[in-house]
Amino acid sequence: MYAIIADGGRQLKVEEGQEVDLAYREAEKGTKLTFDRVLCIGGTGDVKLGSPTIEGATVVAEILGTTQGDKVYIQKLRRRKNSRRRTGHRAMFTRVKIQKIG
Secondary structure, eight states, X not given: OEEEEEETTEEEEEETTOEEEEEOOOOOTTOEEEEOOEEEEESSSSOEEOXXXXXXXXXXXXXXXXXXXXXXXXXXXXXXXXXXXXXXXXXXEEEEEEEEEO
């Protein structure tokens, strides 16, 4: 069984038991998150589509902790000026485990 949820301006396809990285949020490890913006539920033979969301459908997830993404390098070069800059950035993510789709 899978669901498509909307969180933070993004749409994610999730399944029970799956670990997903979401946008960073201040929350304690082990707390439960409930997503009520469920756009689609499928996998049991029939597919339920919302317009735009399905009434009463929720996805429950448990927060596992925070992680950092891969380092993204930014390079700026001004040609013929001997000016170069290279910086890096690592975004923070919140890792959750999907427990129940319903």
